[in-house]
Each structure stands twice: as structure tokens, then as C-alpha cells.
Amino acid sequence: MQTTTASTSRIRTLATGESVQRLLALGALVILLVFFSIIAPNFATLENYRNILTATASNGLLATGVTFAIITGGIDLSIGTGTAFTSVAMGIVAVNWGLPLPLGLLAGLASGGLVGLINGTLIAKAKLPPFIATLGMLYVTLGMAQVLSDVHPIYFTDPQPALQDFFMGKPIAGIPNIVWVMFGGAAVAWVLLNKTVLGRYTFAIGSNEEATRLSGVNVDRWKIAVYVVGGVFVGLAGIVLAARSASAQPSQGMGYELNAIAAAVIGGTSLAGGEGSIVGTLIGAFLISTLGTGLSVDNVPQQFQYVITGLVVIGAVWLDIFRRRSRA
């Protein structure tokens, strides 16, 4: 039997592990920030950095939540339009029914959790492929948002102006509270993923689902839990989006899921499952909004922004594959 000493193995893990992808993403983010600061003189302003943070809030939350599903080897396509559903649920409780705002927020989170529960049940119990189950739920949540709201936005101005007042308020460093919500959510997610059995089984399922099952772990139940967690983060993102526009938009969210998945992938989460991290995902989310903000400040037309974002995603994944292959 060969011995691998603790110290050398740890060095090797550091040098070749997924942390490299995170470092690469972080490096790319720094390079982008420096690059835009040089070519666009009006980029490097405090105001602009705050804008980038604010723009990241909802995508950061969605990406954080979907990271769990991706690590299990699954996917969640319903998170984008899910935000329409959860913010409409919020609006109905807090505005149409006139109940206190905290109850509305609770409704937002609970409706997200419910969507996750349905996703998880379809995947774990009915054995639907995650892609199909959540693609279906993409349309169901969008439709339900429109049915419940009669396709009209619900405005949080009267009697609930507190939503925007609180979440867009800037008590610390001039940064709106939604950004702190994102960081808080990410911190919770980090603990869940790295310090609890939920996280352990998330990785185990993505690494080898059959082996996990044979070890006596109730894989179905934990898979459902993973999608519920993702759903609650959809609820949080719904709150953030509603706060930004002071309204629940029943037609929002188409395509948001792809932005979130892109952020996770840039951050080193493997679509094949078993690998991923919250820190990486957050870096990926910042990278995407820095790119968007930087290109806009530079007056690069939207159509080119799409092309460049696409190339970044392809480049990030290619780098990851290249790195893996050279390690094998």
C-alpha cells in the first residue's frame, strides 16, 4: 500500500483542485476591473462600483441557489420565471390582501420553497430528468404568476412603500440593503454547503449517486431538499427584484436562469456534478455584471455585450476542461 503523506497531498490539492478555477475567475474579474478603469475613465468611480454590486444582487442569489442543484448533477431552469411567481405571491399577500410586509416576504420565500418542492419531487420521486422537470416548471411558474396577477404588475407603493424604502435603503457605505441580503444569503449557503450534511450529500450525490444510495443515504429526500433550498433563494431574488422596481412583474425572469447558471459555471461549478463552490459562483456573478456595466459605460452596444458574455462563458468552461485534462 502506498502512503501519501498529508502535507504533499494537501499541496497537490491546492495546486490542482477546483480552487484553481476560482482563482482564475477571480483573476479574470480583477483584470476586467483594471481594464475597464483604464479604457473608460468614468468607470472607476465609487458610484459605478456600487452599481455593479447592486446589479449583481438578484443574479448572485439565483446563482447561489442553483449551485446546489448543479453540484448534484442536476439543473434548475425554473429559477428565472420563478422570481415572477414569488414576487407576485408577495404582492398578493402584502398589497392585494393588505397584510403586513413581513408576511408578504414570508409568502415570497414560501412560494419559492414550494416550487422547489415540486421540482425536487418530480426529479427524485417521479424520476424526471432535472432538465425536463424544471423546464416544465419554467412555464408553469410564469403562467401562474400571470394568472394570479391577471397579467398586471402589482405596485408596492401604497400601502407598502416600506419594501423599497427598506431594501433599497443605504445605511452602510452607501450600498443598498439588497446587496447585504445577497451576501447574507451567500454566507448561509456557504455554511449549508460546507458545514452541514446537506452539503456533504449534495457533493456525494453529484459524485456518485448510486454509491451514495448504497451507503444507506436517503438520496431522494436530500435531492428534494436541494431543490427546496434553490427555491428559497428564488424567493429571495424575487424580493430583491420587487424592491428594485417597487413592483411585482408577472412577466419577468425569462433568461435569468441562464445568467445564473453561467455565473456558477464560470465560478468552477461542474455541470457533470460533484464540484462547485459558493465563493466561485459569487465571483462568476460579479464577473458577469462587471462585464455588463463596463461595456455599457464604454458605450458598447447591447448586441456586442451578448457576444462577449457568451465568449467568456465558453472560455471559462474551456479553461476548466483544459485544466482537468492536463491534470489527469
Added chain:
Amino acid sequence: MGELLVEMTGISKSFPGVHALDDAQFELRAGEVHALVGENGAGKSTLMKVLCGIYARDAGVIRVKGVEAYPATPKAAQDLGIAIIHQELNLMGHLTVAQNIFIGREPHRGLLLDEKALNRKATELFEELHILLDPRVRVSRLAVAQQQMVEIAKAFSYNSDVLIMDEPTAALTDTEIDELFRITRTLRDRGHGIVHISHRLEELRQISDRVTVMRDGRYINTVVTAETNIQQIISMMVGRTIFEAAPELPEDPSQEVVLEVRNLNRGRQVRDVSFQLRRGEILGVAGLVGAGRTEVMRAVFAADKPESGQVLINGQPVAIKNPGDAVRHGIAYLSEDRKRYGLALGMDVELNIVLASMRRFMSRFGWMHARAARAQALKLVETLAIKTPGIGQRVKNLSGGNQQKVVIAKWLTADTDILIFDEPTRGIDVGAKSEIYRLLNDLARRGKAVIMISSELPEILRMSHRILVMCEGRITGELSAAEATQERIMTLATQRQSVATAGPETSTAMSVGAN
């Protein structure tokens, strides 16, 4: 022997098209090692999976410590005190060794995992079992044998009354097997009951107290090991007496070199490796696990890219950049880890057999010659006696040994000139084993060149014309069939860097010295 731990009677189990178990029975007592033997596909794994809550039986009675019990999930079986090491590795590659061992039983403080306690428990377990492994290393970084040790440690850690090991020794070398047997005896003496499934029949005498033989899903007999000889067990297994006469070696190989490897390097596992392979010969490659035998062959086949070195085929230098190039140059490689590299598990037997020679079964416009492919698959299923309800069966539903035969069928179909077999008889029953030996001899006699990596010394000695021995990534010696003995091979296989100077000079010096 103590109380009755497990009693299974009249167990039947069918899969679509297969009667895997038919009125099978088995019993296990406390304080015994009970071996379970039978040909590939006899139903050994299935019987144990029924006991472990993985398959539900169609009929029959199971009693655990005298009480009727039918565990429906692996967890339920664990709670009854039954643990199993499966035939195929079942590990989570992205998790660490310790995380794998205690999956489902993680120590925690409140809601949070206690990683320190986890690693401490693993370290204690390894100390108790005398296993040298770092609990914090990722399992995907370990060699197959080390992964098997992780599985073994995991199964022991349940400290369950009943421990089932389905071919635990198939991927291990003698040293590790000794270690495993030592642990097994300790457990037996403490009053645990152990089921040991193996095709290495010589092990039975070393480790088992009783042997149960199965054939075609049926119970044949249970005997006390000390009162039985191997030949009797074999004839019960196959239902006839076969004489294990060593096949004679084919005539002297001609001198023509078909494959030459010069100064191949790749990391620590392949260091300055040079050798020649002649037409019509079987070249055995011996060494301990981790000696770099597999790595050398994977580098030749370009499954892993070598860092430097040259490969010549029929005297011509060739550039082999990927496995496709290798196949085009007439090299076939049969992987030791069939599940990962050798098979498309979800596909049927036929497709797997023709997979490496699609070209031959395709017309110019990409149509499959369905009839030719089918005929080829049927022929090989018959030649190799692959036990399957039909060539349309998915490979993942075959028994472990039969999967191995499918890999062999695939490369026989490819009809290449150079065949590299990595542990070809791992997990294969006695009957099929001699079948495979005959096949290798046939291939050599027909002018093919064969390389055979094997960790079973008797097999190497019996089959090879010439033997290369490796240690720590270097070739430490070359022996002809006449001069090779177990002792000589072991001496070369343990010739570590500190004793010998590196490089091919050593190996030439050695073989000259030995002549």
C-alpha cells in the same frame, strides 16, 4: 462456531429474461468465514444483494438472528447489522477518504459537521486496521487497490455482525491480501460472521471455514473447507471435472519486433521505460500495485499523454497522439478498470462488442451492417461463453465476470496485431479463466503480439514467454520463461530506487547477469 446469524432458504429472484436465483439457500454463523463460490453469473452477488436490501426477493425466507427479516433498503440492512463491500467499487470520487467511509454517519456538533472528529475517527480506524492512508485525500486520486482498501475500511467501520465481501481481493496484490486476511481473522475471532466471495480458489483454504457452492442460481452444497480439496469444489462449481493442465507455451517466438518503446516518461509512474515486443510472444508484466505497469501501457496507448519517449511499430517511429491513433496502428488495450474505461455500461452487449471496430461494420455512407455486427457478437458470446439472455441485454445487467468477457470480446473483434491485456482474468471464474488462457495462446500462435499485466504470479509464470518486472515506475528486470521463479520476480519487484540505480542499463545488466 456460534449462533446462526443469517439463514436464507428457498430464495428465488428473476430479472427480465434471467432466472438469477432459483431456490437458493445460505447460512452464516457467528465466528466463521463462509466462502461463497460459483461460476460467473451463478448468482452470488444477487443472493447477497437480496440480503442487503438492494433487490427484493421473489420468494423465500430470510432470518437474521432467528427473526424473519426482509430489509427493503441498504439502510435497513445496516440497522440489522449487515454490511457489504460490493463487487464493483462504490465510492464518491470527489469526497475525501474519511468522508467516504463515514457517509451517512457523519459526526456533527449541533447542526454542523465535525470534520475534525471525522478525520480523527478515520485515523483511528486505519491505525486499528494497519492501513496506511491519508483520510483527507480525495478518493479520485487513489489507485484502484487503495480505493478497494477504502471500501474495506468502510465496511469494517460499521462494526456489524455480518460482513459480506464480494470479491474484495480481485484488485489487490498478495501483500494487501495478507493484510485483509489478518483483519478478517481478527473479526472472526471476535465473533463476527463473514461472507467471502472469490474466484481465487487457492484463497479458500487460507481464509474460509466453510464453503457454499452455487451453480446457475441454485444451491449445490456446503462443505467444511478443511475436509475438502479444491478439485472437488471446482467440479461442484462447473458440474463436471476439469483438469487444470497448464496449456503448453506456443512455439518459440520469431525474432521480428513489432512494438518497441524507447525511453518513455510520464511523471513518477513511468520513468525511462524501454522494451521490445515480438510477434507471436506473450510478454508478461509483473510488479506490485502502484509499480506503474498500467501507467506505462496507458502512455503507450496514449490514453495518457507521455512526456517524452518514442514508440516504433514494425521498426517505424509512429506518432500516437490519442487512443484512436493507437487503434489505427493496430494496438488494443484492455483496461483493468472496465467500468470506467472499458465499457459503455448502458448499451447492449452487441454494441459494446463492435464498438472498437465500427468501421468494419459500416458501409461507406455510415449505415451499420446490422447482420454482420449481430453475427460477430453472437459468435463471441458463444466462444467466450458470455452468460447473457441475449446480445440485446444491457451490459450493466451482466454479472461482473461476464462484463469482463465483453471487454475481451470487443478487442478480439477489433482484430489488432498488438494486444495489451491489463489484468484480463480479474474476477473471472476458473472455467472461463482457462478459456481466456487458451485464447491468449491462440492469439500468440496466430502471430499476434500480446502483453499481459497481471498481479497473479502463477498466472504470469504460466503464460509468459518473457517477463518484465517493474518497480516504482522503472523496469527493474527482464526474465525469460525458463529462468523466472516467484522469488526472482519478487526480488525485482521490490528493488527500490535506494538499492538500484535507475535506468535501462540496470535492466540489461540484470538480464545479462541472470543468463
